[in-house]
Amino acid sequence: MPVTTTFRIGGDLEVRRLGFGAMRLPTEPGEARAASLAVARRAVELGITLIDTAHLYGWGANEELLAEALHPYPEDLLITTKIGFAQTTEGEGWRHAGRPDDIRHGVDQALRRLRLDRIELLQLHRIDPETPLAEQLGTLSELRSEGKVGRIGLSEVTVAELDEARSIVDIVSVQNRYNLLDREHEPVLKACEAADIAFLPWRPVAPGAADANAEMNAVASELDATPTQVALAWLLAHSPVILPIPGTASPAHLEENVAAADLRLTPDQLFRLDGLFSSEAAAPR
Template sequence: MTATTFRIGGDLEVRRLGFGAMHLATDPGPAREAALSVARRAVELGITLVDTAHMYGGGANEEILAEALHPYPEGLLITTKVGITRPSPSEEWKLDGRPDSLRDQVEQALRRLRVERIELLQLHRIDPETPLAEQLGALRDLRDEGKIGRIGLSEITAAELAEARKTVEIASVQNRYNLLDREHEPVLRACEAAGIAFLPWRPVAWGDSGANAEVLAVAAELEVTPTQVALAWLLARSPVVLPIPGTARIDHLEENVAAEDVRLTSAHLQVLDRSAGAE
């Protein structure tokens, strides 16, 4: 039977199927009120892992999660990401892994999320202009100060993961990965070998899985949606995989959560693996 929980960093237990908050609207109005309802419904449904980032609205996404969920229920993990900044609204977002900048972004996240410690803080992207050891060293210092609990990375290669682990313990990796896009299979294998949480972003290929004949066939047989098949496949793929599907609609949220109850047989998995050209 597929495990429904995972211990990030070996000790922080979460439900494997999480929620990506990126799509939540943050501007005033009905869409914002709907976003608050979606975030609250996610927790009502038992989700304990919520993903956000400094880049999502320049911190506005962190703020809306705090508005919706603070004071946070026990066991809820809100993980955020730093390392991409925009000096002003008129400028483009850019990679910024300078230690002072990372520290400032973490301090902002602490304030916006209304917490004293971020239990899982991920580097959104590696800044090629700053030595990796300096970027991770800054996060390690913040961890040692008690402002970060665990450190993760995003959109990296297996070689970069190995290099990062020379500087600091890595608790999670967040890379693009789904049934139809397995470019980062080597990274998943490295995470599995080391017991590192792997959080696939774009876990359902933005609906592309529904255009795949094999996925449609499995969904029809099980009387579920293609999205649920794609999420169930991820949960079956490896015990370290923690999908974080995002949505701004409660019906889609409930559909995603229900994917945890979808049981794929070995025959289903063989069909799906062949259809996507698995290694």
């Protein structure tokens, strides 16, 4: 079965399936920031049409970096961001921010930082356990009616939470941890597949595991590719709703990741890779 190269989020917003995660881009002033600006611009030059960011990434600094690099945005570029955390001076330095006033403030600030009038895909970074889900999603629905948000997504949810959310508002995307060696959220992926919901796996390549896995190395050798490219190609072949968003601050790694979209795995290679699975829990993100 041929691997599709594009996906319509919400049935109408078409993007290339292999996107770019901006979280790893340094934002501090100086040479590192200049390099980050160059990587973001290079991603678009290479045909990336989906870039993922969040308020949590530098408490808005990542969003501001992307605006500096890419605004005014190309017409076909989707920058999706996430809200749902607030910075504090106590405890771990953050709190859930799912109250209606938090959500409204978060969206307004994201619009300002990204220099947008409307966020085409806004994802709730985490469900706030202290606020009824209906209040959180109801506020996002109101913001959608007001024209500030185009489409609504979730992050790190269970099948039950996804079902509950869909009974309140239309959900067009889910962003959960998922990769070739970590498929804890396979049931969520299958639920997204059944409903044609975009599934954006964060940590799409298990850190360090690709280079250490013998089967991945064997397939990579057969294809004259890298284990990372094999891991990304597997995601694209595994489900048509998967939109990988690998992140990097390296121009060379960016080129390597983008090239994975053209890698085609044979049925035998897919079978061998499908047999790999580690249920070890990953660190929180």
